Amino acid sequence: MAYQLLKFALGGEYKEPRFFRDCQTPKKSYDAVIIGGGGHGLAAAYYLAKDHGITNVAVLEKGYIGGGNTGRNTTIVRSNYLTPDGVNFYDASVKLFEGLSTELDINLFYSNRGHFTLAHTESAMRTMRWRAEVNKHVGVESRVVGTDEIAKACPQMDLSCSGKAPIQGALYHEPGSIARHDAVAWGYARGADSMGVEIFQNTEVQSIDVKDGQVQGVHTSRGYISTGKVLSAVAGFTPRITEMVDLKTPIVIHPLQACVSEPMKPWLDTILVSGSLHVYVSQSSRGELVMGSSLDPYEVHSTRSTFDFVEGLTSHIVDMFPFLSNVKVVRQWAGMADITPDFAPIMGKTPIKGFYLDAGWGTWGFKATPISGKTMAYTMANDKAHDLIHSFRLSRFEEYELTGEKGAASVGH
Amino acid sequence: MKLLNCPMNGTRPLSEFLFGGEFREMPNPDTSSDLEWASYVHYRDNAPGVKKEWWYHSPSGTWFIAERNTLSDEVLATYLYGKAPDATKTTKPRAKKEQSE
Numbered sequence: 001m002a003y004q005l006l007k008f009a010l011g012g013e014y015k016e017p018r019f020f021r022d023c024q025t026p027k028k029s030y031d032a033v034i035i036g037g038g039g040h041g042l043a044a045a046y047y048l049a050k051d052h053g054i055t056n057v058a059v060l061e062k063g064y065i066g067g068g069n070t071g072r073n074t075t076i077v078r079s080n081y082l083t084p085d086g087v088n089f090y091d092a093s094v095k096l097f098e099g100l101s102t103e104l105d106i107n108l109f110y111s112n113r114g115h116f117t118l119a120h121t122e123s124a125m126r127t128m129r130w131r132a133e134v135n136k137h138v139g140v141e142s143r144v145v146g147t148d149e150i151a152k153a154c155p156q157m158d159l160s161c162s163g164k165a166p167i168q169g170a171l172y173h174e175p176g177s178i179a180r181h182d183a184v185a186w187g188y189a190r191g192a193d194s195m196g197v198e199i200f201q202n203t204e205v206q207s208i209d210v211k212d213g214q215v216q217g218v219h220t221s222r223g224y225i226s227t228g229k230v231l232s233a234v235a236g237f238t239p240r241i242t243e244m245v246d247l248k249t250p251i252v253i254h255p256l257q258a259c260v261s262e263p264m265k266p267w268l269d270t271i272l273v274s275g276s277l278h279v280y281v282s283q284s285s286r287g288e289l290v291m292g293s294s295l296d297p298y299e300v301h302s303t304r305s306t307f308d309f310v311e312g313l314t315s316h317i318v319d320m321f322p323f324l325s326n327v328k329v330v331r332q333w334a335g336m337a338d339i340t341p342d343f344a345p346i347m348g349k350t351p352i353k354g355f356y357l358d359a360g361w362g363t364w365g366f367k368a369t370p371i372s373g374k375t376m377a378y379t380m381a382n383d384k385a386h387d388l389i390h391s392f393r394l395s396r397f398e399e400y401e402l403t404g405e406k407g408a409a410s411v412g413h
Numbered sequence: 414m415k416l417l418n419c420p421m422n423g424t425r426p427l428s429e430f431l432f433g434g435e436f437r438e439m440p441n442p443d444t445s446s447d448l449e450w451a452s453y454v455h456y457r458d459n460a461p462g463v464k465k466e467w468w469y470h471s472p473s474g475t476w477f478i479a480e481r482n483t484l485s486d487e488v489l490a491t492y493l494y495g496k497a498p499d500a501t502k503t504t505k506p507r508a509k510k511e512q513s514e
Contacts, residue, residue, distance in 0.1 A: 239459040248456035252434075253483075298432035301461035301484045308428075341455060398451040 019186050020193035023200050026222055030058045030198075032229040032380055033218055035205050035241060037061025038070040039181070039366065040358050041233035042188035043373020044380070045197045051374065052381035055196035058227075059189075060220055062204045062237075066185030069235045072303075072335035073366040074258050074280060074292040075181045076271055078115050080142045080173035082131050085391040086344060086405050087138045089371060092388060094175050096370035104187030108179045109285045113271050115176020116150060120165040120276040128171035141174045153270050162319040165276050176271050178282050178290075184369055208244045208355070215245075215354035229380055231356045233372075236301070236336020238359040245352050249359070250397050251338045254295040255302065256363050257309040259332035261324070263287035277316040288330070291317060295337060295363065305334045337362045342402035347376065347392040348385040356380055357394060418491045419470040420477050433467030435459075436478055463489060 008014075032048060034041045037059045048054040061067075077097050079090035101108045119125045128144050135142035146169050147159055160166045189199055200222060208230060209216040217226040232241045236253050268283040278294045293313040296306070310332055318325050339362040340346060346360035358376045361368070375386035385393060391403055415427040435457060440449050461484035468479045468491070478497070480489040492498055 240461070243458050243460040248452070248458055250455035250457070251459055252457075253459065253461075299435075299459075299464075299466075299483050300486050302486065304486070397455040398448055400447070400451065 019190040020199050023198045024222075026058055026198070026200060026203075026220070026225050028224075029217075029226040031056040031227070032231065033057070033225055033227045034059045034231045034233060035218070036068070036231075036233040036235070036237075037065040037185070037189070037199060037201065038068045038233065038235065039066065039185045039188065039369035040070075040235075040361070040372050040376070041231065042185055042192055042199075043369050044231055044233060044358065044376040045192040045199075045373075046188045046195075047374045047377035048381060049192055049195035049197055051377055054377075054381055057192075057197045058225060059192070059197060059199045060203045060205055060218070061199070061201050064201050065189050065199065066182045068237075069335040069337070069361070069365060070185045070369070071182045072256075072258065072333055073181055074282070074290050075178045075284070075366060076115070076176065076280065076282065077110075077179055077367040078173055078176040078271075079140050079367075080115065080117070080131055080135050080171060080176070081405060082127075082134060083344075083391075083403050083405055084134060084138055085403060087135055087140055089388050089392075090367060091138065091140050093368050093371035094177070096374065097177070097179065097367075100184070100187070100370060104191050106183055106187040106190070108183050108187065110177055110179045111285060112175065112177045113269060113282060114153065115173040115271040116145075116153065116273065117171040117173070118150070118167050118272060118274040118276075119169050119171070120161070120167055120274065122168070124275060125169050128169065131171055135173070143172055145170050145172045154268065154272065156267060156323070157272070157320055158322055161274075161277065162322065164319055165274075178271065178284065180285070181366055184366075188369075188373070205241070205244075208241075210245055210352055210355070213351070213353055215352060228354045229356070230354060231358060231376060231380060233358040233376070235359070235361050235365060236338050238338050238357075239301075242357075242359075245350075245355055247350055247352060247355070247357075249346060249357075249394065250341050251346070251360055252299055253301050253336050254298070254339055255300050255304070255334040256292070256295050256337040257305050257313075257332060257334045258290065258292040259310060259313065259329050260284070260291065261289040262328045262330050264289070264327070272320070274316070274320070277319065279313060279316045279320070281317060281320075289317075289324075289327075295339065296334075301336060303334045303336060305332045339363075341397070343405040344403040345372070345389075345392050346394050347372065347389040348379050348394065349383070350394055360392075417468065417479070417488060419473070419475060420491055420493050420496075421475045422470060422473055425470065429471055431469040431471055433469055433476065436465040436467055 204221045207219045271282040273280040340360040378386040
């Protein structure tokens with residue numbers, strides 16, 4: 001070990017291998033073009049190549065891969081949703097996540113922590129019981145627990161929340177986990193690249209060519225690309241892409257903010273969420289507390305962050321953990337969340353032939369990365385929506401068949 | 414803190430206001446088809462730009478219209494419904510200009 005280290009130090013060659021090729025000039029035509037090099041877009045490219053043998057694919061990313069909401073979320077993976085469709089979908093994602101480090105040969109730091117959704121009122125307890133029953137019914141491990149079990153799992157917490165909102169119980173979801181989110185994007189990028197997918201960073205889509213209701217190609221900052229299939233997987237930028245093909249959706253963009261504390265020794269094993277206090281918190285493998293809150297209250301298409309957010313969030317964190325009052329916040333940021341009226345995604349085909357949508361991921365997108373990639377790849381390859389995403393179709397709104405996931409999507413909606 | 418100009422109460426902190434969504438002309442619910450109604454309720458382009466929006470001043474119960482740039486979060490005008498000012502008289506409230514992308 002010491003010898004190898006010395007040899008490496010004196011060798012003078014410190015080049016790390018690239019994760020994917022540095023593509024600069026796109027070909028004239030591809031079988032499919034994916035707009036957005038975040039987790040979802042790269043996962044779709046990976047499964048298009050792996051599951052369906054479609055490798056002549058370009059991924060176009062305006063910035064750098066994983067620099068959007070893939071790198072801005074609070075990395076929580078769980079499946080304790082409210083509707084059977086939602087639970088089945090996210091459960092399939094959790095199962096893919098569990099084997100993903102091995103499959104992609106990259107350490108995702110996937111860490112199973114257990115997930116407590118705290119209830120401070122009787123009505124919140126009722127929702128927890130409801131979610132627990134739906135979860136059990138489809139075979140997902142969730143149960144309602146009392147304060148004794150919460151105290152045992154997290155003895156540092158003030159169960160009365162400084163007397164303001166005493167905790168009555170919680171929904172405990174054992175599979176709840178956290179992962180290193182940017183590594184998910186890198187892993188999928190490397191996997192897709194090794195099978196022939198080309199990834200273009202700093203490449204902006206300027207317009208999309210549609211003729212007779214069929215996609216013909218995309219104009220990009222690196223020239224025109226002809227293709228019959230385009231997937232939009234751009235989260236908070238979705239309205240700017242759908243505008244190019246004159247497609248109307250119910251998506252509204254709200255910023256979602258998050259922050260991290262300075263690193264500490266490990267003390268918080270579990271993931272804690274409180275709907276009443278509008279917070280979620282976990283401790284990363286680096287020791288930082290990763291904290292998030294509810295959406296900003298009105299539409300803004302930018303990633304600015306505000307003092308109001310840190311002030312509100314930290315006051316609630318201190319209610320739960322008074323001993324954190326001297327701990328410093330070291331970073332804060334925002335992502336653009338594409339919110340839908342029923343707090344479920346919009347996935348699948350659209351009225352424009354060859355234009356596929358993977359959007360409406362609001363505050364719940366990271367945990368769905370593997371399954372959304374897999375199901376969107378299936379949908380693109382077969383031009384037919386995968387069974388798991390049928391209820392997330394865009395046309396559900398005009399068919400008045402909304403899903404009703406609001407009670408479990410996140411906090412404070 | 415960001416400020417917003419209520420047409421009835423003057424410039425107030427943003428925390429006193431609630432966002433009511435984009436202003437949209439309502440079709441007649443008795444005569445519109447299911448699809449027209451669904452379009453009114455759900456569909457919009459939502460691309461960033463200057464939008465007409467409903468806002469509500471909570472302490473006084475005042476609903477009013479704000480014209481706001483959703484990219485830069487800059488408020489261009491606020492007025493009561495049906496009382497749009499002339500372009501020349503547009504009031505510019507002291508809304509802090511925030512960093513745009």
